[in-house]
Amino acid sequence: MSNPAIVWFRQDLRLSNNPALAAALDKHERVIPVFVHEQADTAAWQHGAASCWWLHHSLKALSSSLRKLGSQLIIRSGSDSQSLLDELIAQTKATHVYWNRLYEPRHIERDKSIKQALRDRGLEVCSFNGNLLFEPWQISKNDGGPFRVFTPFWKACVKSGLPGHPDDAPENMPAVSSRVKSARLESLGLLPKIRWDLNFSDQWQPGETGAHQRLDTFLDHAVARYQDDRNRPDIDGTSMMSAHLHFGEISPQQIIEKTNQAIDINKQQGIVANAESFVREIGWREFAYHLLYHFPHTVDRPLYEHFEDFPWKKNYSANLRAWQQGQTGIPLVDAGMRQLWHTGWMHNRVRMIVASLLTKNLLIPWQQGTRWFWDTLVDADLASNTLGWQWTAGCGADAAPYFRIFNPVTQAQKFDPCGAYIRQWIPEIAALPDKYLSQPWAAPAALLDDHNIKLGNDYPAPIVDLKATRERALERYQTIKKS
DNA sequence: TGAAATGTTGGGGCG
């Protein structure tokens, strides 16, 4: 029997539309699916705590799917991927290694070096595009340079034809020899020691099956109203696909294909629905990867250099903590931050609002925001997180202009008009009427008394004056205005 | 994927 091939799973934890897996199965009689876990070291941008929770359950799902096809997920854990792969190759006499490419700077560097080392020893290494519609270098401006503005970038993508027709999962797979040993998933220590994750399982079903179920639900109910409802944190109007996409439990091709099918079915039933605004969000994800690849320094430094000199506040630890804990006294902001803590996810509009408060009203460096999101989001994604924070701070590509400062009260009245979202997460003031729910500090004292609410006691008094800090931010942003 | 200040318009109440 010929030597086996290794399929190295990373952020492509699915069996369908997985080009590396498909290619390996096509060419080899024996295929060994492996996941390699680099034990927590001090390197920057390792998975955060919430991501680890997701990864654990996603690996569990992948492992069980592989078992159903007659295969087995081999898990190895150690200090670095290179030596773990070397060890596995020595044990299995594998001659080929297959994987789908990653695009974080540290991954590019690592994978390049592993690929070279393996090739030097005569192994064949094949890598594929399994995570993006277009790889970052496939789309460029007419002058050959990378895009910095979304709309022309996305136009260029659409023009070159969005890829379609993703293939199905294999129906069966060759068995893995029992001599190949696997670590137990539990031994990776991905689940938190302090169990803050107890609500997570109600909310999420990590894994390929969960990803498709979530997408189907969205396409059945919400996609037709997406353009309007996507801005409403009080409504299930978004797809909630971010974490599934991040871990590659579903590919963007599969999402687009299924979306187009759903729109066709709607049409047959006389429902005029437009998925363009939804597909456009997939486009933003592509744009984020495009930027990360071409401007890797943006993970912790502003894209535009003149922003390095921005006069951020110096002593902000108390305000940062209040923001993190959902104790700023500004209900919509606190609702978002508590949703994040309790579910590992926050509605996108609310992400913009809490980010605006942090960077503009509190004048806390946006990098503090990326770090907190990185650790608490189940969908933490270096490309999207970087784009999002630089967008709000105004220092990145196609960013919000410096003067665009969200007012959490106005935003609450617009996008949480009945206060359902705030009431869900800030029960201590739920009794207040809509008018004051988003700004309890403005409520008449008698009203607060009536409901037994003492600001600063039952719920914090606001840590900043929105009007005054808005004006302060405008002044500071003036100082570094692009000349 | 803003907000607030300022400007314009037009209907209705009123003397």
Added chain:
DNA sequence: ACGCCCCAACATTTC
């Protein structure tokens, strides 16, 4: 009938 004021509703400008 007319001018005047008020003010909501909308538009424009500015940050």
